[in-house]
Amino acid sequence: MISRNIISSIRKATITNNLGLKRLISTSVFLSQKASVTIPRPNVTSKDYKPPVTLDRELPDPFRNKKLNRRYFVAYAIGITLSCIFIFNYEKTQSPIITSTLYFLRRSQPSTDSLGKDIDFTSSWPWIWGTLNTVQGIIDIEFKVQGSKGAGVVKLNATRESKLHPFDVHAFVLEIDNKDGSKQIIDLTQDPNIDFDL
Template sequence: MISRTVGINRLGSVFKSTSFVRSLNRPSLLLQEIRKSPQQATQSSKIKPIYKPPVTIDRELPDPFVKRDENRRYFVFYSIALVVTCAVIFNYEKSSSPIINSSLYFLRRSTIAQDALGKDIEFASSWPWIWGKLNTVQGVIDVKFKVKGNEQKAWVLLNASRESKLHPFQVHKFALEVDTKDAKVEYNLMDDPEFEFDL
């Protein structure tokens, strides 16, 4: 009884297969499909994987250590160029900051600065360099930069600090240092009675 049930199930799986429909016109093929087990039928219906040839290289790979000295020189030049570029960018941010602009505005209206340098006070060069630390977030300003007038050139010295963002800056030093033939002469710009300088 069990063998008869297994045979009926096997015939049912064969009748459902697509190869059975194709073999109706040929009795020999029909007999082969009936004799096949369901496992063999499913294995034969699987698609064979496509063969992919391995990747081959016709040329030899280049040696990365052949131009070791040349690569080191390029790395040194690149590092120097990167440092100089970063310094120029940071200096541009300093020169265009509101603190430097307000300092230069005060110099143009100060009688002490005009007596020492003359009129038309501006940066000493078209690319001014701001030396020192200028960090308003930390509350530290300690910079100097060069200016010129119609008669003389001088260094501007500015030193200020603050306790926190809620407090204003306290100016400790704001002076004008002029180089003369004999010695350096320092003018205290905080003594100017006409204008107040606040940061």
């Protein structure tokens, strides 16, 4: 009898332990499944939280209006080209070569006799025609000037071999249109009072 009671109690304990172990395993599996399925919600009150970007409508197709895009591109290219041309011309007007030329004209007796005093550009937006490249040593320019008596065109042509050499002035003239339609050409390099040097 004692042995039977002991055996039955051992069986009950084993069954109880097996049931507890099964419950423990099933509980851990349920919790792991629940943890894997559950998505943590972001903290809305947090300052670092940024809501996802959503689009209410489709993005426009950039290739839909090809003709209009070509017109915009052509207008943009023309605008950029004109801007570069005006910038380069402005740099020419601020060049030391142009400043020296105007300074010589204001001191030269033949130019003041023909143009008068206060010799300067004909407009507030002067245009310098030709090549003005002191790095390569090429100067071949012309621009309009005016004074109190009249207006004319200055033409300057000079070159140099290198940066160590001064410019050789080949032509430096002032052309003035007379009232009868003829042109008066004054060679400014022949002015004995002033030595023009670049």
